[in-house]
Amino acid sequence: DGTKALATVTLGDDSGITFATFDQLLPQLEVPNVTSQFAGGSVVGISFSTTLESDLVRSEAIAIPIVLVLLIIIFGGVTAAAVPVFVGILSILSALAILRALTSFTEVNSFSLNVASLLGLGLAIDYGLFIVSRFREEMREGAEPADAAIRTVLTAGRTVIFSGLLLICAFAGMLVFPQPVVKSLGFGAMAAVFGAAVLSLTAVPALLAILGHRINSLTWSKTASDRSDARAQKFWGGVVTRVMRKPGVVAAVIIAALLVLSAPILTVTLGQVDYTALPKDDPARIAVETLNTEFPSTGEGATVVLRGLDGQKPQGSPIADVTRQADDVDGIARVEFSGSANDFVVLEATYGEPGEGETEEQSTSAAVAELRQMTPPDGTEILVGGDRALVDDGNAAIAKWLPAMIAIMVISTLILLFLAFGSIVLPFKAVLMAGLSLGATFGVLTWIFQEGHGAELLGITPAPLEATFVVLILAVVFGLSTDYEVFLMSRMVEARTAGATTEEAVIVGAQRTGRIVTAAALILIIVTGAFTISDLSIMRFLGVGMILALIIDATIIRMLLVPSLVKLMGEANWWAPAWMKKVHAKVGIGH
CATH class of the missing domain: 3.30.70.1430 (Multidrug efflux transporter AcrB pore domain)
Structure with a gap:
């Protein structure tokens, strides 16, 4: 209409302009008395980076205080609650430092920083929850602080090590993909897990040994935590007891429901991140949309x-x-x-x-x-x-290497769980449970983010699921699912080894882990929820995916479906070929 003009700017090889300094060039391109809009890959990339940085600060500012309040309620005191939060903050710094070191060897994507912070904060606080809970338990039984710290590392510490190994194996599968961005997200996730586990095994026990009996200081009720634990054991014990009265019905209903939730996967399509992931009022997105409309x-x-x-x-x-x-x-x-x-x-x-x-x-x-x-x-x-x-090539590469990633995750998980439990049935059941959790999670994600149900509520533009983050969610959900399986099954195996029947072992496992698994999942949900309040739809996709998986896995699957299946399978749960039993006796790591 004669009121708009388009100019293409191409940088010379000797311009000295890099991605980091590109935004400084834009003001110099503005024309006096003319409204200027800037589009293009570099401009969109800068908008992503800027938004991710602001999201990171805001998310941490929201998550940390809320989690601290929740931990105060769980522990019944301020000092005990402060330890996991302090280590969570250290874990963020640790993960970012590891990523900074990795930039000398490989490409690190901007999204990796937010992913590392999310997982680092959430996992470190979860691990801190396990460690502090066990330390206080040892102290209640009369152990001196130094001895209690040692026993804590030998018990809950082993759980942390095993959890870290399972998660690292899940994320290691991402390294098989040729795309640097997928590898970068894998490195970011592994850095977060490594930092959280190491700090939980070093800084937390050291802090606890120093604090000693003062871990219970600033407590409004010294019996609050014990009463809460007793109520939780009674609740979860009652739930599992009712489940085992009709295990077949419970298992059939839950599996059917999860399969229904998984149905939208049949129509899923994959895509790559583009300008539509930016907020609708972002200048870069507006510029691209103007370009497409005015200059077709x-x-x-x-x-x-x-x-x-x-x-x-x-x-x-x-x-x-x-x-x-x-x-x-x-x-x-x-x-x-x-x-x-x-x-x-x-x-x-x-x-x-x-x-x-x-x-x-x-x-x-x-x-x-x-x-x-x-x-x-x-x-x-x-x-x-x-x-x-680019989209087609990216999707083709994902499709080509996805089986290899899944194989790495499944095989490594089967091996680790066999070494822990000495059964070949329990590891396969854990993998199947993870598969059901993944199916239901991606089914709901497809229904929301691709088909657009609730899109206005989330402020998103319906689009194909971003392939790179599909891979990341797959690894996260698989790792956390098998992780929570270990918490439950380890207590069952412990009770079974002590002479309990299969049914008694299920009840003991649910009673001892129901509260801690639910609390751990709730903490991760809060942390993830804070990161979900992002201006980028792709971060909302990641956040909603993790929250869905945590809700489905930590409650429906872990505390209802798993006990019902263990009850139905009876003595078969503990089976393994004789030669594998001998292998486990020699190299099993126990739990």
Whole structure:
């Protein structure tokens, strides 16, 4: 309409401008008396980084005070509650320091910092909860502070070590992917787990030994925690007792419900992060949307690179040949010369309107695939890029390497759980429970974030699930699921070893772990919830996914489904081939 103009800015090789300093360039590009908007990959990337930084500070400021209040209620005192929170803060600093060191060897994505902070804070406080609870228990039984700290490390400390190993094995599976961003998220998660575990095994026992009996100072009721624990044991014992009266019905109903929740996965589609993950009022997002609306000729397209294999830039007929081939591809509206340099020529192939009954994603993906099938002129090669090509290539890489990741997680978990329990049945059951938890979690995520149910409430734009964060959630949920399984099953195995029947072992396990597992899950939910209050839809996706998984796993699966299945399977729970029993007797790590 004559009121808007578009200018493309290309940085020279000698500009000295980097991603870190790019935002300093933008004010210099503004024109007096003209409203300027800036779009492009670098501008969107800067918006992501800036938003992530502000989210991190806000999330920690919200989570830490709320968790401290919850711990005061759990422990009945301020001093005991302050120890896990203090170590949680140290864990954040530790994880960030590890990531800073990793930048010397590998790429570290901005999202990794928030993921490391989320997991570092949540896990360190959870681990601190276990350690402090066991220390106070030892003190109540008459142990001196130094001895109580040692016994705590030998008991609850082993739980922390085992938990850390399970989670690190889950996140290690992310390192098989070729994409640097996936590896970066894996490194961030592993840094968080490592820092949380090490600090919980060193700083927490040291603090407890120094505090000694003062761990119970600033307590309004010295019996509050004991009374709360007794009530929790009575509650969870009653729940499990009722579950085991009709274990078949309970198991069937819960499994059916989880499968129903999993159903939306059948229609799931994967995508990659783009500008739509930014808030709707973000200047970079507004600029991109303005560009797409006001200058449709710059709309999304494929970048076709024609490269000379002899080191020379293609000229004349090869360019015309490729242009003609690209123009004949279904879904391509036009092909234009874009530029050239060194030994290559760049063509821009703009997408047309999707065909009848075809989505935009289907149309553009088919066009990219057909462009890649073009016959290169003699002495040249054809490369096809662009946003859709990046998404398709990313999804293809995820699909290719996902089985390897799952294999690493499952095999390492089976081995660790066998070494802990000496049964081959319990590890497989734990993996199946994790699978049900994952299915239900991703089903609900698909229903919300892809299909758009509740999208307005969460302030999101319905879109395909971001593939990289799907991988991260898979690792987190699998790791936490098997982690909580260990807390419950270890107590069952302990009771079983002491001579209890299978039914008695189930009740003891639920009584002893129901409160601690629920409290640990609640702490992680609070921490995750604080990080979910983000301006980025992708962080909300991660947060909602973790919260759903924690609710499903720590209550429905862990305290209802697992006891019912253990009851149904009876003595078969403890079975393993004779030769494996011998192996466990020699190398089992116990728990």
